[in-house]
Amino acid sequence: MYYETKERHYKHYQTITISFDMIKTIITAVVLVITIIPAKNVLAQASSATQMVKIHLEPTIQIMAPEKPNVNMGFNGINDYVQGIQSSEQHFSVHSNKDFVVNVRTNTDIFTYSGNANPAPQMPVSNILFLAITDNNTGGSTAGSFNSFTSLSSTTRNLLLNCKNGGNKTFAVNYKANPGTSFPAGDYTVDVIYTATQP
16 A cells, blocks of 8 residues: 555656746747847848849930921912011920030921913022011020021021020021912921030
8 A cells, every 4th residue: 555655656756857947948049049049149240242234325416396287378469579578486495415506497488379371380489488586585696687687599598606505495487478479379498406415
């Protein structure tokens, strides 16, 4: 009887010992974790890398005509033929990343005729079609005599000089036509070409 009581007590003791070992293991693990976390913060490091970004800009320039590029000038009474008539003001804009100049010419020296006359009349551009600068916001100066009505031709002529770089540099022109009474009825057309150039 006495023997079995002791045996049970012994087994109970062993069980307590095993539980104690597990607690020790858990405590050790907790201590290790607490120790590692601050060590990681202390050893934190930074690293950087440098990369060069290169932006390459080419010279660029653009000239824009009015939304309605065609100009119609209708002659009705005799006074129109003798004194000539003027167009409405025509607005242009230039975008350029360098200073620029603007020149002007017609595509031909003779108007293209559309009408019933045969043979087709040869109306010259020179001394019939004129141009004047009416507004200049380019930062440059009006060239030659274009502050007032000056005859156009197919020869390239400077219109604006020393214009400053930037966006939406604007100018405006008026046309005047004075064909006289020597030409038959019909439509006479010519292209006027404006060119913006970075010197």
